[in-house]
Amino acid sequence: MPAKGVHNNKDQLKAHYDTVVVGGGIQGAGCAQALAARGFSVLLIEKSNVGTSTSSRSSKLIHGGLRYLETYQFSLVRKSIAERSTLQDIAPTLVKSRKFYLPVYKKQRLKRWQLAIGLFLYSALGGFKSEARFNRIPKSKWSQLDGIKQQGLVDVFQYWDGQTDDLLLTEAVIHSAVSLGCDVMEETSFTQATLGSNQQVHVEAEHAQKAFKKSCKMIINAAGPWVDRIQSAIDFSPQGPAIDLVQGSHIEYDAPLGEDIFYVESPDDQRAVFIMPWQGGVLVGTTEKQHQGDPANCRAGEDEIAYLKKTLFHYFPDYQGQYVKAWAGLRVLPKTEHLGHQSGLKSLTRPFSKQARDTILFEDNPRQPRAIGLYGGKLTAYRVTAKLVADLAEKTLGPAPIKADTASIPLSSPTKAM
Ligand SMILES: Cc1cc2nc3c(=O)[nH]c(=O)nc-3n(C[C@H](O)[C@H](O)[C@H](O)COP(=O)(O)OP(=O)(O)OC[C@H]3O[C@@H](n4cnc5c(N)ncnc54)[C@H](O)[C@@H]3O)c2cc1C
Incomplete structure (x- = not known):
């Protein structure tokens, strides 16, 4: 079903746009909204339905990313914390503030002092505001923490971050873009782009098995x-950075544990795993496993499901919920040299955890881009990325009469609340 406000009739489209955005995930939606808010005409094309790829298969956290402090990604953490706050203001029905518990056990990778330093830094990067504060939970209260394993527990920290429904958030951003004048076509596949002698970009796409063409001044590749x-189908642009596609899986259970989120270490390899409330049940994720081949063929593997189940029951041995399903999404990570291209989770996890999670923007021509590619990035920081893209677009399109600032446009789901 098309997202509300999206029309699927190509005959209603204009012949020419300032920009065509390829991809209706959160990044494409954010770019479309930011460009439309600056007064540019925008067409967004999505080969499937808005938000149905990676942007509905994330861990659904609107967070600074406490664990990215381990890899010194301070700028990403700072901007993500600021975005958490902006999104809580403009999308209060879509971004909920949640208590996060960090239990510390005798035998675990990250020691109590390391976590305390990390939380202090997290709080500092959040400007020591009230929502950036953290606490130690007194021992007398540990038994009230949703049944978490008490054996070996030596400390419990609590801090705050956000949780969203990523699909609803993406739909809300699309809805906002549409209300700013953006045209959106779902079930429409981009096939190729060429540059004409007049510096116009000619975009070819296919809808309902029929090819059609549009022209624009600039194309944005937000295809996750x-x-x-x-990128290789934009014939005037060089190929962007090499990437790894890293699969992350989640499992769902049907009964709730509580309202809070637990940030634990997997008993197998000490990776961070979140145990979260989700739609009346529990969501556990995630894994990290290299994906090869077509992104459409990404499925949670039996090894990943077993790994996540083991983590859940290791920490909540008395939990009575029933397993419902598993699903997977793909992270786009700029390639770095790493060990362990063999198989199995253990050999693959650490190196990927160290790869940068920020978005890389790749332009064909930095002075006057005609094609901008978005590589990687976080759901949380989509608005900041979109602003950078809109700033770059102005180099080619020139300044336009600004209609609205995305930091103050309210977002709500056109269909339901979280
Ligand atoms: C397991 C996992 C957990 C994550 N957890 C978090 C988290 O908790 N918090 C957070 O901030 N971030 C998280 N992220 C990151 C976040 O989910 C992604 O950064 C974000 O969803 C990527 O959005 P996107 O728009 O780039 O990609 P996508 O959502 O994949 O959108 C790309 C779109 O392009 C479309 N497309 C592809 N080819 C074509 C074509 N030829 N024509 C037209 N359309 C096309 C696809 O159909 C797709 O809808 C997580 C990522 C993963 C994988």
Whole structure:
């Protein structure tokens, strides 16, 4: 079903746009909204339905990313914390503030002092505001923490971050873009782009098995895990950075544990795993496993499901919920040299955890881009990325009469609340 406000009739489209955005995940939606808010005409095309790829298969956290402090990604953490606050203001029905518990056990990778330093830094990067504060939970209260394993527990920290429904958030951003004048076509596949002699970009796409063409001044490639495939179909732009596609899986259970989120270490390899409330049950994730081949063929593996189940019952041995399903999404990570291209979770996890999680923007021509590719990035920081893209677009499109600032446009789901 099309997202509300989206029309699927190509005959209603204009012949020419300032920009065409390829991909209706959160990044494409954010770019479309930011560009439309600056007064540019925008067409967004999505080969499936808005938000149904990676942007509905994330851990659904609107967070600074406490664990990125381990890899010194301070700038990403700072901007993500600031975005958490902006999104809580503009989308209060879509971004909920949640208590996060960090239990510390005798035998675990991150020691109590390391976590305390990390939380202090997290709080400092959040400007020591009330929502950036953290606490130690007194021992007398540990038994009230949703049944978490008490054996070996030596400390419990609590801090705050956000949780969203990523699909509803993406739909809300699209809805906002549409209300700012953006045209959106779902079930429409981009096929190729060429540059004409007049510096116009000619975009070819297919809808209902019929090819059609549009022209624009600039194309934005926000195709998530398909980014490099789309990049190679933009014939005037060089290929962008090499990437790893890293699969992350989640499992769902049907009964609730409580209202809070637990940030634990997997008993197998000490990776961070979140145990979260989700739609009346529990969501556990995630894994990290290299994906090869077509991004459409990404499925949670039996090894990943077993790994996540083991983590849940290791920490909540008396939990009575029933397993419902598992699903997977693909992170786009700029390639770095790493060990362990063999198989199995253990050999693959650490190196990927160290790869940068920020978005890389790749332009064909930095002075006057005609094609901008978005590589990687976080759901949380989509608005900041979109602003950078809109700033770059102005180099080619020139300044336009600004209609609205996305930091103050209210977002709500056109269909339901979280
Ligand atoms: C397991 C996992 C957990 C995560 N957890 C978090 C988290 O908790 N918090 C957070 O902030 N971030 C998280 N992230 C990151 C976040 O989910 C992603 O950064 C974000 O969803 C990527 O959005 P996107 O728009 O780039 O990609 P997508 O959502 O994949 O959108 C790309 C779109 O392009 C479309 N497309 C592809 N080819 C074409 C074509 N030829 N024509 C037209 N359309 C095309 C696809 O159909 C797709 O809808 C997580 C990521 C993963 C994988």
